[in-house]
Amino acid sequence: MIKTYYCNSNNELKETTSPKDIAEDKKWLWVDLNEPTEEEAKVLVDYFDFHELSIEDATLVQQRPKFKQYDDYQFVVFHALDLKTLEAEEVDIFIGDDFIVTYHKERFEEIDTVKRKLFNQTINLEEPKDILLNLLDDIVDNYFPFIYDIEDKVFNFEDRHNIDISTKSLIDDTFDLRQELLIIKRTVQPMRDLVYRMREGKVLHLNEQQFLYITHINDHLIKQMEMVDSSREMTSDIRDNYISLNSFKMNNIMKILTIYSVVFMPLTLIAGIYGMNFTNMPELSWHDGYYIVLIIMVIIAFIMLTVFKRKKWF
Structure with missing residues (x-):
């Protein structure tokens, strides 16, 4: 049409x-x-x-x-x-x-x-350049709702941290958010470069009022790029923090499992020795041998746990 x-x-x-x-x-x-x-x-x-x-x-x-x-x-x-x-x-x-x-x-x-x-008649358009600048201004201003919306999503991650949500879900959401930011950046950054060239190139022969107008638009684009870059940095920090937190939790789990394994190693050795069923094993004929061995195993486990606790291994 x-x-x-x-x-x-x-x-x-x-x-x-x-x-x-x-x-x-x-x-x-x-x-x-x-x-x-x-x-x-x-x-x-x-x-x-x-x-x-x-x-x-x-x-x-x-x-x-x-x-x-x-x-x-x-x-x-x-x-x-x-x-x-x-x-x-x-x-x-x-x-x-x-x-x-x-x-x-x-x-x-x-x-x-x-x-x-x-x-x-809410705007006074004296020449085509005024139409161009008004159109450009509306296009640039309409970037703000998208950028503000994503910025709000970034800030909401802090609230979600206090809710029982899996780390995988948070990481997936973070990557989705970074993808949206990348899409917006692909539009805003070239537009910022374009407006800067239009303002500095002097090829449009803008009058003083029009030059102030395009400077105003350029300032908006600079602000938008700063917001996009800031949101990308924040999502990077959020991603790194959750990956670090996940690694920290995993390391703690592995440390506890390792301590349990080390405590049970000498106990397993004792159980293995007395489970060989050789004929010439004097302790097998002791009347209270079973209870003595159990007490020794408990003492060994207690001593090892005490040593580990004093070394602040857990």
């Missing part, structure tokens, strides 16, 4: 289906291609005459966030986050002095939000 919005010479915002239908002077033009058909996509060539490489990037290949300068326009790729899968959703933007074209193969809530602001 293709939608066209334009601002005429009287600063009135109007809507039409195709840029070819505009019959009056315009200050700027916004063409939104939402899940376009092949016929609708031809407007990129027939009306705007964009470079074939930028059209190929927009229509055929999944791109990382990027910024390209052409003769009379710039080509930008932004990534938003899908609400359910956390996968990146691509929107391709062609922007010139008096036009902006947004091309996306899925519905973009951020674009709809900018449209509502535009028609409700």
Whole structure:
């Protein structure tokens, strides 16, 4: 579907289906291609005459966030986050002095939000660069709920530590959380690099107010990356702590079993000697021999346990 919005010479915002239908002077033009058909996509060539490489990037290949300068326009790729899968959703933007074209193969809530602001006159858009910055701001701001949600999950691990939950379950949850953080980082980090290049490259020729706006967006991306990195470090610490705790418990179990084994070794030796049933074994004819041997075995075990306790082996 293709939608066209334009601002005429009287600063009135109007809507039409195709840029070819505009019959009056315009200050700027916004063409939104939402899940376009092949016929609708031809407007990129027939009306705007964009470079074939930028059209190929927009229509055929999944791109990382990027910024390209052409003769009379710039080509930008932004990534938003899908609400359910956390996968990146691509929107391709062609922007010139008096036009902006947004091309996306899925519905973009951020674009709809900018449209509502535009028609409700809650924002003042003097030129296409203002649309670009507002769209970028909404995309970046929508990263925050995902990042805050994961940060809350990380903090909740401390509460789960006091609940009787298996270490395996906690480790599995930690790895799942780290996987989500990695997916978000794959989107946020390239976007941060892109916005930094847009701000420092001076190719958009932003005015003072627009420069402050993109600096504000860049600050948000820096904060988001710091939150993601902090959460990844915390999950690493949680994982290492639980692995260490599990190893500590296992070592204690092995230590106790080893102590029991060592205590019973001399007792087993005594039992083995008197269990050989040789004829010439004088102790076998003792009337109280059984009880004497049992007492000796108890004394040996008590002495060994006392020595181990004094050495603080358990």
